[in-house]
Amino acid sequence: MQITLSVENLTKKFGDFTAVRDVSFQVEDGKFFSILGPSGCGKTTLLRNIAGFYEPSAGSIKIRGEEMTGVEPNKRPVNLVFQHLALFPMMNVHENIAFGLRRRGLAGKEVDQKVNNMLERVGLPGFGKKKIDQISGGQKQRIAIARCLVLDPSVLLLDEPLGALDAKLREHMKVELKKLQVEVGTTFVYITHDQSEAMVMSDHVAVMNSGQFEQLDTPQNLYHSPKSSFVAQFVGNNNKLAVKVHKKEGGEFYARYIDGRDYLLEGAYDLDQGDEYDMFLRPEAVVINPPAEDKKFNVMNCTVKAVLFDGGNSRLLLIPETTSEELIVALPQTKQYDYLKHGDVIKIGWNPATAVCFRKVDVKIYDDV
């Protein structure tokens, strides 16, 4: 596969503050690549470096093998879909899409033809004459993307373009965007703080935190085998259990939770720097009333604190025995668990392979949590 975008050791400093620290990655031709991170992690800065609005403090950006340092944004073969789309309000849809073509010196029939083709491609044929304030949020979205795609860029950069849409439309646009990307085959680099957007659409996702990539992987790997505590917390939902890890004679590692029980872990741990760990347990990986006597299965006794009904997204709020902590467990809507109510004592269990454990670190995912 040909490499379209290659970023090497990119660093961007604003005064004393380092927004992006030594980031390297490559994106193959035609892939959908996402950069996922909380606000303020430097992902927008990284994107603006690629688009050319910032000059990197160190490192290099190559597009199709060509060095981009010092090249103005208007000369780069990349286009950016802005967070608030930045459609030109004084022009109609046709003029918006034609803007970039005209800047390339195209005129007349050629422009009209390309614009109309593009409008058809994004599913808005005949919208050319409409004014920007006459079309809906989702349509604006598609026009903003069409305006860039019509220039046939090597890389299309998208800066959280779905952020301004309401939840239902966002769900819809996620799928639309992925379909569009597959159809046009352009390389997309998408930044977002919404892990679901990143997972649904991307071939590869880089999880970014305080200016660095924590992990660059496929969505599946990010979900199933996060490489750091931050990724485990940021990608998908996770219960975080403070545990002490110790090794038993058999060579197996166990995590002791504050309920006084030991839970089997998978893999090996280096206990030289202390045994304080965080164990992460996905709500959907936990089984309620696990089949008895599977030795490998970890079993925990809990009290039901509340049933949080939310359709297919329903959960149980549990309190592990003898503790005051809370656990969230997925509640399958198969009628099987309808009898559960506040105060019930139940057993839950999980396969050790589904839990991950990382050395305790203080990471803030959101400012308010």
Next chain:
Amino acid sequence: MMMSKLRTIRWSFFVFFIPVFLWLFLLIVLPQLELLRMSFLGTDYYGESGVTFDNYWAFFSEPIYWLTFVRTALFSILVTLIVLLIALPVAFYITKVASFKITGFLMVIILVPFWVSELIRVYGWMILLRESGVLNHFLTSVGILKVPVEMLYNDITMIMGLVYTTMLFMIVPLIGVMESLDDALIEAAHDLGAKKLTIWRTIIIPYSMPGIMSGSIIVFMLVLGSYLTPNLMGGKNSLWFTEQIYNQMIIYFNWNQGAAFGFMLLLLSSVIIWLALKLTKQDWRSVIK
């Protein structure tokens, strides 16, 4: 219940409306109507007064009148354009380039001169520019000029003075409209391949058009109707149309002729503004907003 509520609304409406109405009607509409009436009055050869179009006819038959008129209009348009050309980058710098701290300081610098009356400001320029003025003194003492030159009383000085006195009225509406211009629009244009000049032509100016038009209308009206600056800085050569009105009314005591000239000026400014709005395809309502 409904009726009483409606009545209180009406009552309060009249309380607030009457002063405005009286002010508008007694001080603006009524005098204008009287002037309009006067502009159609005249005395014939036998001293009999009556309704006549002579006052308006005099305007077209005497070249000095309508030439002054055309000259005033053209210079007003020129001044408006110069003010616009200077104000656009200034407003852009204040709203988009300068840091937040400097913005307030720059605004004060622009506003401060306008706390002083126009008369004082124009006299200030006269002290600087006249034959025995500061600039001449400096240039002769440095040796650039051998003898002092009279820098006042020519068209260029007059235009400069008019540009100076009206600049603020262009900058303020431009800042207003440019502040609402999203930086991302400029960046998007840059990203889509536009050069700096193209961004100005295709994004900034079209976006600022309501501000440009309202600023231009204010500046144009002020310049067209200004009396002090052309008179003091342009001197007797200035041939500004307001001077003709002044001369007719104050020097020749011909109020009928002066009133007719006044209405010609009103007509001229209305027509030019209407044309400008039509040419730039601007909506009157978005401009006065």
